[in-house]
Amino acid sequence: MGQRRDYLDGRQIKAIAVRQANSVLKARERLRRDKKMLEIIKQGKMPYTPGVMSWLSDKLGKKASSITQKDIKQLFS
Numbered sequence: 001m002g003q004r005r006d007y008l009d010g011r012q013i014k015a016i017a018v019r020q021a022n023s024v025l026k027a028r029e030r031l032r033r034d035k036k037m038l039e040i041i042k043q044g045k046m047p048y049t050p051g052v053m054s055w056l057s058d059k060l061g062k063k064a065s066s067i068t069q070k071d072i073k074q075l076f077s
Contacts, residue, residue, distance in 0.1 A: 041072060 037055045041048065046069055048056070053064040060071055 042076075045069065046072070 033055070037052055040052055041056070046067075047053075050064075053067065056067055056072065056075070057064040059075060060067060062071065
């Protein structure tokens with residue numbers, strides 16, 4: 001093989017290794033973020049900060065503008 005092919009193969013192998021290492025870190029971060037957001041939601045009432053509304057939007061599968069307090073209560077039950 002040529003020099004370019006060797007470089008691309010090495011790059012592909014490194015990318016796979018980095019992706020595997022980062023997936024573990026990202027999973028931990030998601031759990032930490034979920035815990036943090038749930039604590040914030042339990043302490044307060046709407047309207048929440050944009051970060052919390054974005055997280056709720058992702059979890060509920062709705063636009064942030066259409067989320068109601070009732071939807072949030074259903075998330076906890």
